[in-house]
Amino acid sequence: MSHQGKIFVTGASGFVGSAVLERLQRNPKAQVLALVRNKYTRLSTQGVSVHIATLEESLEGVPLESVDVLIHCAARVHVMHEQASDPLAEFRKVNVEGTLNFARQAAAAGVRRFIFISSIKVNGEGTPLGVPYLADAQAAPADPYGISKMEAEQGLRALAAETGIEVVIIRPTLVYGPGVKANFLNMMRWLHKGVPLPFGAIHNRRSLVALDNLVDLIVTCIDHPAATNQTFLVSDGEDLSTTELLRRMATALGKPARLLPVPSWLLERGAALLGKQALSQRLCGSLQVDIAKTRELLNWTPPVSVDEALRKTAKHFLEQQSK
Template sequence: MTHSVFLTGATGFVGGAVLRRLISDGANVTAAVRGNADALEKGVQVVRFDAFDTTHWQESLVGIDAVVHCAARVHVMNDAETDPLAAFRKVNVQGTLSLAEQAAQAGVRRFVFISSIKVNGEGTLPGRPYTTDDRPEPSDPYGISKFEAEQGLLALAERTDMEVVIIRPVLVYGPGVKANFLNMMRWLDKGVPLPFGAIDNRRSLVALDNLVDLIVTSLTHPAAANQVFLVSDGEDLSTTQLLHKTAAALGKSARLLPIPSWMLSTAANLMGKKALSQRLCGSLQVDIHKARTLLQWSPPVSVDNALKAVAVQYMSDKKQ
C-alpha cells in the first residue's frame, strides 16, 4: 500500500468509500475538503479549500506518494448554468490539471483520476462493449470535460515523472446509493407495478467495493502507469434482470409488466425523456479485459452480494 495518499472528494459516495479502504489498509490520508469534514474518519489530515482551479496545493502535497482525484462537478439533470460546458471545464478540466501540475512539481509519484464512461459515449449495441481502444465520443458537457481532463493528464505524464492512471466507471451502486437507483429500490420495496418486464438490453454496472478495489490496485501496480481502464462488475444485466435481483435482495418479488421496449422508448421520447429511455431500455456495456490481464485484477464482489449489501443499508436507513 502506498504510504501517503492525497484524496479529493472524501465526503462523497465514491471518495468516502476510498477513504475507508485506505485507512483500513494503513495508509496516511490527507483529504481535501471544501464543506463539512465532521463525518471524516479520525486520524485523517484535512486540507480545506475554496476552488480547485485557484488553490495552491504545494504545501499539502509535500511527502505525498499518490493522489486519488474523485472530486468533480458531476452530471446534473436540468442544469441551471447558462454555459454548462464552461462550468464543467472550470472544475473538471482546469481544477484537475491545476492539482495535477502541482502534484508533479511536488514529486508525487502517481495520480489516479476517476473519470466517467461518458467519455466513451452514451450507449452500445448489445454484445459490442466499449473498450479503452475505442475512439472517445463524449456527447454532453460532463463527458466532454472529463475527456479533456484525461487528455491534459496524459500530456502531463509525458513531460513529467508523475504517472497517471485513468479509471472510467459505469453506474456505481453500493450502500447509501442515491438518485435513480434509490428510487428504483423504493418502488420495488413498495411493490409498485413497473412496466419493465420485457427489456432485453445489457447494462454494465459497478459495485462501489469493486470500483474502490481497482482504484487501490491502481495506486501501486507497476503496469497501471499511464493507462486507461474501464471498470464494471464483469456481469452485465438487462434492466429486467437488475430489477428482479434487486427485489430479491430486498426480500420482495418484483411486479414487472411485460411492456415492449419500443413502446416504452416511444412514450419516453414523446415526453421529452430520451435520456431516461436510453438508460432503461438501451445497452451500455464495457469490456474489463484490460484490467483483468494487465493488472491481474478481478471484481472481488459479485452482483448478488453487492445488491444484498445495498439492501441491508436501505432497510437500516428506512427504520431510522
C-alpha cells in the same frame, strides 16, 4: 494493500471518495490525507489529515511535497436537472481547469502517481447489444460532463508526457452501493413500495460496478507497476438487463418484483413523447464495457458479486427506511 507512502484523496466526502478513504483507513501503514471543499463536511477522519480547498485555488497550504499517490475523485458530477446556462463551461471549470491545476501542482511537488476517476461517458452514451466499449477505443462523449472528463484525461496525458508524473485513468460505469442516489435509489423506492413497473420485457445489457469493486480497483492501481499511464474500464464483470436488475434488486430487498411486460419500443416511444429520451436510453438501451484489459494487465478480478453488492445496497436502504 501494504502501501507505506502518503496517499491523498480528493472529493473525500463524496460517494466514491468516502469509500476510498474508508478502505485506506484499514491499512495501518498508509498515511492518508483528504481534501474537501467545505469545513463543515462530515468525514470519518480517524487517522486522516483533512485539508479544505477548492481545486481551482492555489493549494499552498496543502502539503503535497510528501505525497506519493494522489487519488482524484473530486468532480462536478453529472447533473440530472441542470440549472446552468452554459453547462459545459461549468463542468470545464471544475473537471478540466480544477483537475489540471491540481495535477500541475502535484507534479511540481514530486507526487509520483495521479489516479484520475473519470467516467464511461468519455466513451459515449451507449453500445449496440454485444458490442462493448474498449478502454483504448476512440472517445465519443455526447454530453458536457463526458466532454469535460475527456478533456481532463487529455490534459493529464500531456502533463505525464511533460513532467513524468504517472497518470492512471479509471472510467467507471454506473456505480451503485450503500448510499447510492439518483435513479438507482428511485428504483429501490419503487420496488420497496411494490409499485407495478412497466419494465418486465427489456432485453438490453448494461455493465454496472459495485462501489466495493471500484474501490478495490482504485487501491490496486496505487502501486501496480503495469497501471502506469494506462486507461482502465471497470465493471462487475456481469452485464444485466434492466428487467434482471430489477428482479435481483427486489430479491435483495425481500420484495416481489411487480414487472409488467411492456415492449421496450413502446416505452421508448412514450418517453420520446414526454421528452425523456435520456431516461429511456438508460432503461432500455445497452451500455456494455469490456474489462479484459483491466483483468489481464493488473491481474484483477472484481472481488464482489452482483448479488452480494445488491444485498449490501438493499440492507443500507432498508436501514435508512426504518429510521
